[in-house]
Each structure stands twice: as structure tokens, then as C-alpha cells.
Amino acid sequence: TKNRFKSTYSAINDSFKEIFPKLFGGGKAELYLTEKNLLDTGIGIIAKPPGKKIANIAALSGGEKAMTAVAMVLSIFKLNPSPFCMLDEVDAPLDDANVLRFCEVIKDMSKSVQFIVITHNKLTMEMTEQLSGVTMQEPGVSRLVSVDIEEIIDAA
Amino acid sequence: TKNRFKSTYSAINDSFKEIFPKLFGGGKAELYLTEKNLLDTGIGIIAKPPGKKIANIAALSGGEKAMTAVAMVLSIFKLNPSPFCMLDEVDAPLDDANVLRFCEVIKDMSKSVQFIVITHNKLTMEMTEQLSGVTMQEPGVSRLVSVDIEEIIDAA
Amino acid sequence: MKLKQLKMSGFKSFVEPSTVVFKSNITGVVGPNGCGKSNIIDAVKWVLGESSAKNLRSDGIVNVIFNGSTSRKPAGQASVELLFDNSNGRLTGEYHSYSEISIKRVMSADGNSTYYLNSTKCRRKDITDIFLGTGLGPRSYSIIEQGIISKFVEAKPEDLRIYIEEAA
Amino acid sequence: MKLKQLKMSGFKSFVEPSTVVFKSNITGVVGPNGCGKSNIIDAVKWVLGESSAKNLRSDGIVNVIFNGSTSRKPAGQASVELLFDNSNGRLTGEYHSYSEISIKRVMSADGNSTYYLNSTKCRRKDITDIFLGTGLGPRSYSIIEQGIISKFVEAKPEDLRIYIEEAA
Numbered sequence: 001t002k003n004r005f006k007s008t009y010s011a012i013n014d015s016f017k018e019i020f021p022k023l024f025g026g027g028k029a030e031l032y033l034t035e036k037n038l039l040d041t042g043i044g045i046i047a048k049p050p051g052k053k054i055a056n057i058a059a060l061s062g063g064e065k066a067m068t069a070v071a072m073v074l075s076i077f078k079l080n081p082s083p084f085c086m087l088d089e090v091d092a093p094l095d096d097a098n099v100l101r102f103c104e105v106i107k108d109m110s111k112s113v114q115f116i117v118i119t120h121n122k123l124t125m126e127m128t129e130q131l132s133g134v135t136m137q138e139p140g141v142s143r144l145v146s147v148d149i150e151e152i153i154d155a156a
Numbered sequence: 157t158k159n160r161f162k163s164t165y166s167a168i169n170d171s172f173k174e175i176f177p178k179l180f181g182g183g184k185a186e187l188y189l190t191e192k193n194l195l196d197t198g199i200g201i202i203a204k205p206p207g208k209k210i211a212n213i214a215a216l217s218g219g220e221k222a223m224t225a226v227a228m229v230l231s232i233f234k235l236n237p238s239p240f241c242m243l244d245e246v247d248a249p250l251d252d253a254n255v256l257r258f259c260e261v262i263k264d265m266s267k268s269v270q271f272i273v274i275t276h277n278k279l280t281m282e283m284t285e286q287l288s289g290v291t292m293q294e295p296g297v298s299r300l301v302s303v304d305i306e307e308i309i310d311a312a
Numbered sequence: 313m314k315l316k317q318l319k320m321s322g323f324k325s326f327v328e329p330s331t332v333v334f335k336s337n338i339t340g341v342v343g344p345n346g347c348g349k350s351n352i353i354d355a356v357k358w359v360l361g362e363s364s365a366k367n368l369r370s371d372g373i374v375n376v377i378f379n380g381s382t383s384r385k386p387a388g389q390a391s392v393e394l395l396f397d398n399s400n401g402r403l404t405g406e407y408h409s410y411s412e413i414s415i416k417r418v419m420s421a422d423g424n425s426t427y428y429l430n431s432t433k434c435r436r437k438d439i440t441d442i443f444l445g446t447g448l449g450p451r452s453y454s455i456i457e458q459g460i461i462s463k464f465v466e467a468k469p470e471d472l473r474i475y476i477e478e479a480a
Numbered sequence: 481m482k483l484k485q486l487k488m489s490g491f492k493s494f495v496e497p498s499t500v501v502f503k504s505n506i507t508g509v510v511g512p513n514g515c516g517k518s519n520i521i522d523a524v525k526w527v528l529g530e531s532s533a534k535n536l537r538s539d540g541i542v543n544v545i546f547n548g549s550t551s552r553k554p555a556g557q558a559s560v561e562l563l564f565d566n567s568n569g570r571l572t573g574e575y576h577s578y579s580e581i582s583i584k585r586v587m588s589a590d591g592n593s594t595y596y597l598n599s600t601k602c603r604r605k606d607i608t609d610i611f612l613g614t615g616l617g618p619r620s621y622s623i624i625e626q627g628i629i630s631k632f633v634e635a636k637p638e639d640l641r642i643y644i645e646e647a648a
């Protein structure tokens with residue numbers, strides 16, 4: 001199981017090193033092992049947003065943390081892709097520039113993975129290929145409606 | 157101290173009952189005491205968004221929870237107003253309709269309280285009377301710049 | 313293997329039979345606060361076998377059944393079905409040759425759940441077994457609930473290790 | 481009592497002397513992710529006497545001092561000042577008659593902090609005492625950090641009680 005862990009860890013680390021700069025438009029990040037002994041070791045994260053010194057994860061901002069976490073999730077996903085990936089408002093803390101890069105990365109991975117993204121962000125809505133609306137016209141009762149993306153953007 | 161607790165509790169509860177429907181555009185909410193004995197009791201929250209049955213707080217949605225929490229904070233604030241109130245991206249989980257009601261309530265209270273609101277939401281930016289921009293043109297170094305609200309809205 | 317449809321009825325706020333059709337590779341789900349978007353995620357976790365009420369944001373496992381509104385009575389049962397297209401034969405094992413896979417869970421007000429695999433009754437374990445190795449499950453990293461994304465990077469190193477091992 | 485200005489220098493990413501002037505009753509603070517907005521909230525909590533590094537999102541109390549960038553060396557000290565307009569005499573006690581109140585905290589690389597009240601050295605307790613009864617303090621309900629708003633409603637009843645008692 002030691003070798004299995006080692007190969008899983010390094011595969012995820014390779015994806016993480018690749019996806020992080022795509023999400024941040026630069027910078028670098030990687031995982032590291034906290035102990036020499038593979039059986040006991042924990043896994044830490046080093047992240048360096050573009051132009052900044054290497055930061056302890058706790059010092060990152062709200063948006064930087066969310067983007068780093070998305071990079072982690074997508075790296076695990078690349079190793080062992082499940083039939084679909086569901087993301088519930090992960091773009092909430094992001095500014096427009098980061099939302100656009102997030103969308104780029106999702107669009108790129110959607111060639112081999114099916115994404116279902118819950119969002120209130122109009123930029124993310126525009127990236128999707130299909131929108132499914134949920135309404136509660138009748139109080140307490142959810143219904144599904146088809147949504148025309150132009151409608152949403154104009155109503156903004 | 158028993159009487160002090162009782163009067164604090166009921167003052168906050170009165171404000172909470174008033175602010176919640178303003179934020180939600182209807183519905184009702186209140187606090188309740190979990191025990192008869194004033195010295196040991198905890199405080200619970202009952203919230204009923206408009207048109208819904210009374211919900212256990214845990215069943216509320218992300219946006220409903222944030223709005224209920226804002227109502228709580230502002231109720232405590234009314235009892236014992238401090239010189240200013242700082243809110244860091246509390247509008248992140250809200251849809252446009254809730255952001256607009258949130259802004260109404262903040263604007264209303266700003267007659268007697270000074271608010272400092274950190275946000276990425278353009279509707280909230282438009283509600284403010286003054287915008288203070290923070291940039292990091294030089295990597296790792298924050299600077300303050302004056303911001304023209306039209307600039308932000310147009311750039312969106 | 314592609315997700316084609318999600319059918320819900322009597323599950324949380326989806327009291328009426330409702331079907332989400334996934335026609336493309338990126339589907340956005342939109343709507344006002346409290347309208348039922350995150351309930352869709354709960355429905356998917358539930359049909360995949362989630363047994364903890366807390367992980368379904370509910371105060372009791374039976375409470376995922378529609379508990380009524382100002383104008384409707386509570387429902388008698390909850391039912392959720394996921395329909396997959398397996399024409400590329402991605403699933404291994406006995407279901408390899410099926411071109412369509414449907415998993416369904418129905419729960420009555422007494423709390424008893426019945427699971428179905430392509431309309432045949434089966435055990436919960438049969439459902440979780442199908443997806444073994446594909447990374448899908450009620451608590452899998454491929455379903456990110458609302459508000460928890462940053463926990464991934466705030467986890468302690470020994471917890472992050474467990475997380476990554478599960479994924480392998 | 482109104483907040484008029486916040487001055488920072490050498491505090492976190494605000495290495496250059498920076499002043500936020502509060503001209504109105506609703507000030508919006510905007511800017512891209514990671515530019516330093518939440519650091520402003522940390523600066524206010526710090527000058528009000530916050531002593532826990534964890535509550536300042538820092539891995540050590542000395543680490544609130546600017547720790548350098550790709551082109552600058554770390555700073556030698558951090559300094560934050562809050563300037564209040566007290567012309568309405570809201571503050572009770574000995575400072576009742578002052579029309580302007582300034583509180584300042586300076587910390588050097590050895591971790592020692594010095595507090596000033598209207599440019600006169602004072603103790604941390606003098607700062608916390610001024611605001612007693614006004615609801616303001618480093619952990620007061622009037623400063624809501626990023627991402628924690630919903631914790632207010634998720635708290636257990638006995639914790640919510642403690643919260644409300646502190647506010648009284």
C-alpha cells in the first residue's frame with residue numbers, strides 16, 4: 001500500500017502543479033509530505049499566488065483559498081474521474097477575473113468530465129452549455145423550468 | 157443579572173422580529189428560550205421565510221441562513237450600537253433580490269450607524285456613499301486608491 | 313458513463329415529479345435563494361446511499377420526505393432516480409453490457425428505503441458497489457456542497473492524507 | 481462618535497503608509513481577490529487590542545508585520561491608528577471632553593506592542609476600557625469577518641446565549 005500511496009500522491013501533485021497556475025494566471029503550488037515515513041506522513045500544501053512570496057495557506061485570502069481548493073479537487077478528479085462533478089456555488093468568493101479563469105479550466109476539463117454547477121454568478125452562467133432553472137412560484141414547492149441565458153443576463 | 161438578561165433578550169428579540177421581515181420581504185422570525193430557568197437557558201431561533209412552513213434553522217438554504225444571521229447581528233447592534241459596523245462579504249451567498257433588500261436595511265440603519273462593507277457585488281457597491289479601492293499593482297503590496305463607482309459598473 | 317437524467321418526487325421541496333435532463337457536459341443550475349438548488353445535490357447524495365441526516369442538512373432521515381407547505385400536506389414517500397448512459401461500457405462487472413443504468417431509491421414515511429437497479433430491487437450495497445473504483449459515492453470529492461470548498465485547504469495534513477487516500 | 485480615519489503602515493500587505501478616510505456613513509471597500517481588503521479588518525481588530533494570531537489569520541503575532549514581497553524586504557515594525565470624531569461627546573469617562581480620539585498600536589519585530597491614546601503612551605487596558613459599553617472590541621459582533629456570518633445561526637442555543645450576553 002506504500003507504493004500505491006506514493007503513486008497516488010505524486011499523480012495528484014503533478015495535476016495540482018499544472019492546474020494551480022491556470023486558475024491563478026501564474027504563480028505555483030505543490031503538495032509536500034510532512035514526514036519521511038510514507039505510512040505516517042500527512043500532506044501539506046504550499047501555494048504561491050503570482051507575484052507573492054510563498055504563503056502559509058492560512059495567510060491566503062478568501063478568494064485565494066477557494067481557488068486553491070478548486071485546484072485540489074480537480075487534481076484528485078483527474079486521477080480518478082467519476083462520471084460527473086457537482087459544484088455548489090464554489091464561485092461565490094471570487095472576483096470577475098478569477099471567475100473567468102475558473103470557467104476556462106472547467107470548460108477545458110468538460111471535454112472528458114460532465115459538470116453540474118450551481119451558481120448565482122452571471123459570468124459562470126454564460127460559460128455553461130445548458131441552464132436548468134429552479135423556481136418556487138408556489139411557496140414551498142420547487143419546480144424545474146427551462147431557462148434562456150439571454151433572459152437572465154438582460155434581467156440583471 | 158437575571159433581569160438584565162431578560163431585558164436584553166427581549167429587546168434583541170423585538171428588533172429581530174422587525175428586521176427579519178424587512179430583509180426577507182415578508183415571513184416572520186423570533187428567538188425562544190430553551191429552558192424555563194433564566195439562568196441556565198439557551199437561546200434558539202425560529203425562522204419562517206415568506207410562504208414557507210416554520211423551518212428548523214438547519215433546513216434553511218445558504219442564502220436564507222446568511223440573511224437570518226444578518227438580521228441577528230443588526231438586532232444586537234440596535235440594542236448596543238458601537239461606533240461602527242464592519243461587514244466582510246456577507247452578501248456573497250445572496251441573489252440579487254436579497255442583495256437589494258439587504259442594501260435597503262443597511263441604508264436605513266446608516267442614519268445612526270457608520271457601516272464599512274467589503275464586497276464584490278456591484279449592487280452593493282452602488283448602494284454605498286463612498287468607495288475605497290484596494291489594489292496590488294506592485295505584487296504583494298496593497299495600496300489604497302479612490303474609486304469612481306461608474307468606472308466599476310461600466311467595467312463589469 | 314454519462315449522467316442523463318435525475319428524477320425526483322416527494323424529496324424535500326420537490327414534491328411534484330420533477331426531471332432534470334442533462335443534455336450537455338456543463339449544466340448550470342440557477343434560481344433565487346431558497347428555491348431548491350442545493351436540495352438537488354442532496355437528492356443525488358441520497359440516491360447514492362447517504363444514510364446520515366446531518367449530511368443531508370436534515371434533522372432526521374425521514375425528514376427528507378416533503379414535509380408540507382402552507383397549502384399542501386406532507387408527502388407519503390420520497391423517490392429519486394438517476395439515469396446513466398453506459399453505452400461506452402465504462403462500468404465494469406456484471407453491468408458492463410447494459411447500455412443504460414438506472415439507480416433508484418424510494419423511502420416511505422416509516423423510514424424504510426428500497427433500492428432499485430434497472431427497476432429490479434436490490435440492496436444498498438449493490439448501488440455502492442457499482443460505483444466502486446469510479447470515485448462516485450455519497451461523500452465523494454466529486455460532489456462539493458455549498459460553503460465547504462475552502463475546507464479542503466484548511467484541513468490538517470493528516471486529514472488531507474486520508475482524503476487523498478480515499479480518492480485513490 | 482464617528483470613525484474618521486484608519487492609518488496603517490508595515491501592517492500585513494500595507495507596507496506603505498496608507499490612509500482610509502471615512503467621509504460618509506456607508507463606505508464600500510472593493511478590489512480583486514488577495515489585494516488586502518480583509519487585512520483592513522485585521523488592522524482594526526489589532527489596534528483594538530486583538531492578541532491572538534489565529535484571530536488575525538496569522539501564524540504568529542509577529543507575522544502581522546509586513547513579511548516582504550518579491551521585491552521588498554520585510555518591515556521592521558507595524559503601526560495602525562484609528563481616528564475618531566468625538567465632537568458629540570458620546571464617550572463617557574475622562575475622554576468625554578476630547579473632540580478627537582486617536583488610538584494607535586505599534587509593534588516591533590521583537591513582538592513588543594506599544595499603545596497610544598491621543599499620542600500619549602498608555603496600556604492595552606486603557607484602549608479596551610474606552611470602548612467598554614459601546615459594544616466595540618476586537619471580537620465584537622460589530623466586526624463580521626469573511627465567511628463566518630452564517631455561524632451566528634448555526635451556533636448551539638447555549639453558545640447563542642453567551643453571545644447575546646456579551647453584547648449587552
Ligand SMILES: Nc1ncnc2c1ncn2[C@@H]1O[C@H](COP(=O)(O)OP(=O)(O)OP(=O)(O)O)[C@@H](O)[C@H]1O
Binds near residue numbers: 349376
Ligand atoms: N423535507 C422538506 N420538505 C419541504 N421543504 C424542504 C424540506 N427540506 C428542505 N426544504 C426546503 O428547501 C429550502 C432550501 O432549499 P435549498 O437549500 O436547496 O435552496 P437553494 O436554492 O440552494 O438556495 P441558496 O441559493 O440560498 O443556497 C428551504 O427553504 C427548506 O424549507
Ligand SMILES: Nc1ncnc2c1ncn2[C@@H]1O[C@H](COP(=O)(O)OP(=O)(O)OP(=O)(O)O)[C@@H](O)[C@H]1O
Binds near residue numbers: 059093518
Ligand atoms: N504579514 C504579511 N506581509 C505581507 N503580506 C501579507 C501578510 N499577511 C498577509 N499578507 C497577504 O495578504 C493577502 C491577503 O489579503 P486579504 O485576505 O486582505 O485579501 P482580500 O482582499 O480580502 O481578498 P478576497 O477578496 O479574496 O477575500 C495574502 O495574499 C497574503 O499574502
Ligand SMILES: [Mg+2]
Binds near residue numbers: 088218
Ligand atoms: Mg444552496
Ligand SMILES: [Mg+2]
Binds near residue numbers: 061
Ligand atoms: Mg477577504
